[in-house]
Amino acid sequence: MLTGCGSSNEGAADADTNAKTDAEATDAEATDASTDDKTANAEGGSVYYLNFKPEQDPQWQELAAKYTEETGVDVTVVTAASGEYETTLMSEMGKSGAPTMFQVNGPVGLANWKDYCYDLKDSAIYGELTNEDFALKDGDAVAGIAYVIExxxxxxxxxxxxxxxxxxxxxxxxxxxxxxxxxxxxxxxxxxxxxxxxxxxxxxxxxxxxxxxxxxxxxxxxxxxxxxxxxxxxxxxxxxxxxxxxxxxxxxxxxxxxxxxxxxxxxxxxxxxxxxxxxxxxxxxxxxxxxxxxxxxxxxxxxxxxxxxxxxxxxxxxxGTENYWCVNKEADEADIQATLDFMNWCVTSDEGTKAMGEDMGFVIPFKNAVESRNLFVxxxxxxxxxxxxxxxxxxxxxxxxxxxxxxxxxxxxxxxxxxxxxxxxxxxxxxxxxxxxxxxxxxx
Missing domain, CATH: 3.40.190.10 (Periplasmic binding protein-like II)
Incomplete structure (x- = not known):
C-alpha cells in the first residue's frame, strides 16, 4: 500500500488510481515567480518522490507543497507501506510516470537499481555533503546521496x-x-x-x-x-x-x-x-x-x-544510515533537473533544512544542516x-x-x-x- 499526497497515515493508504494519477499528472511549468535560477532550467519538469519512511510522510507532504507554492514545480510524494518499499519500487518503476527520486539502502540495494541511477557527481547536492563518505558510489559514479543519519x-x-x-x-x-x-x-x-x-x-x-x-x-x-x-x-x-x-x-x-x-x-x-x-x-x-x-x-x-x-x-x-537518495536517469531530462533542484533545495534552503532537522527530526549530513532538537539525536x-x-x-x-x-x-x-x-x-x-x-x- 502507498500513502499519497495529503495523507498522515503511516503508509496505510491504498495504492489507488488517484495516487498514481497525481504522479502522472505532474507536468506543471515552473512559474515566472521562481527565485531559483536552477529551477528555471527545470521548466516543464516535475518531481515524483517515492518515500521510504512512513513516519515522516506528513512532513514530506507539507514540504512538497511549500516547494510547489514557491517555485511552481509540481512535487508528488508517495510513501510506501512499512516493509514494502522494494516491492513498491519495482512496481512503480515498471509504469509510465515512474518515480524520479527514490532510495536504496546501500551497496546491496544499489546492485538492483544501479542501471537506473543518474550520476550525481556533478550535482549541486553532492557538493553540499559534509563528507564525501556519505555518497554511495558505483565505480567513479555517485549513484546515491545519504540524506539522514539515525x-x-x-x-x-x-x-x-x-x-x-x-x-x-x-x-x-x-x-x-x-x-x-x-x-x-x-x-x-x-x-x-x-x-x-x-x-x-x-x-x-x-x-x-x-x-x-x-x-x-x-x-x-x-x-x-x-x-x-x-x-x-x-x-x-x-x-x-x-x-x-x-x-x-x-x-x-x-x-x-x-x-x-x-x-x-x-x-x-x-x-x-x-x-x-x-x-x-x-x-x-x-x-x-x-x-x-x-x-x-x-x-x-x-x-x-x-x-x-x-x-x-x-x-x-x-x-548510521540505510537511506540514500537516487535520481532516475530514465526520467525525462526536465524531470531529472526538477528533481535535482528539489533535492538541493531540501538541504540548503531555510524551509527545507528546518523541515528535515526540526520537523522530521533528522540529522542530515549537509553543510547547511540545522541542529536537531530530537532528544535521542x-x-x-x-x-x-x-x-x-x-x-x-x-x-x-x-x-x-x-x-x-x-x-x-x-x-x-x-x-x-x-x-x-x-x-x-x-x-x-x-x-x-x-x-x-x-x-x-x-x-x-
Missing amino acids: SYGLITNKTLLEKAGYTIDDIKSFADLKKVAEDITARKDELGFAAFTSAGMDGSSDWRFKTHLANLPIYFEYQADGIGTTKEIKGTYLDNYRDIWNLYINNSTCDPAELAAKTGDDSRNEFLAGQAVFFQNGSWEYGNLTADGTFTDDDLAMIPIYIGVGDEANQGLCT QQDKEMTAEGKTPVSWNFSTMPSEEWKNGVGQALTAYAADQTDDNWEAVRSAFVDGWKTEYELTSQE
Missing part, C-alpha cells in the same frame, strides 16, 4: 524505570539489563507494567528484530574478524542474539505465542500507555512519542542494546563525545530481503515454541540463508 536503541520510560527502583545508570551491560527486566517481570502485577513492549513480528514491526536487532551479532562478528562485509557469515554471536531475543519475548506485555500478529502500532501504543519500560526503536520515533505531550524529554532516554559482547561500558547507540552525540563507540549499521551488507524474511519467520516460530531445535532453524536461516542468498544475488 540512531536506534532501547527507548526507555525513565519514570517507570524509577518506579521499579532503578535508573538508566544501573544499566551498563546485558547482565544489568537482564537483572532489571526479570525483576520487573517478577513484580509485574504489583508494578502494573512490563519490561518490554511486544516484539511484534507483523510486517509493520518485524524489521526491528530481523534487521535492526540482527545487526548486533553481525556488527560484532565484523569487528572481531576485521571485515566490513562477507559472503559467508559465521554466526559467531548468535547465542547472544538468542539471549537478547529471549529477554525481549519473555519479559514483555504479551505471551510470546501472540507475537506473530502484533504490530508496530501495538508496540508504540503500549509504550505510550505506560505499559512497558523499554521499546526498541529509533530516533525517528521521537515525534510520535512527544507530539501530543504524552512524554517530555525528561521522561525519556535511549540506551544501547546490550547483547553481552565487547566493551559494553563503552558501547554507544546503533548509528542529542543523546547519541553526548555518548559519542564521552568516548562511547557507536554500533555501525550493517544492514546494507545483508544479502537480500529474502534473507531477512527467513530470519524473521524463524524468530517468530521460535518465540511460539522456544526449543533448541527451533533456535537451530534461526541459526540455519541466518548462516546458511546468508550464503544461499549471496550466491543467488551474485548470479542475477
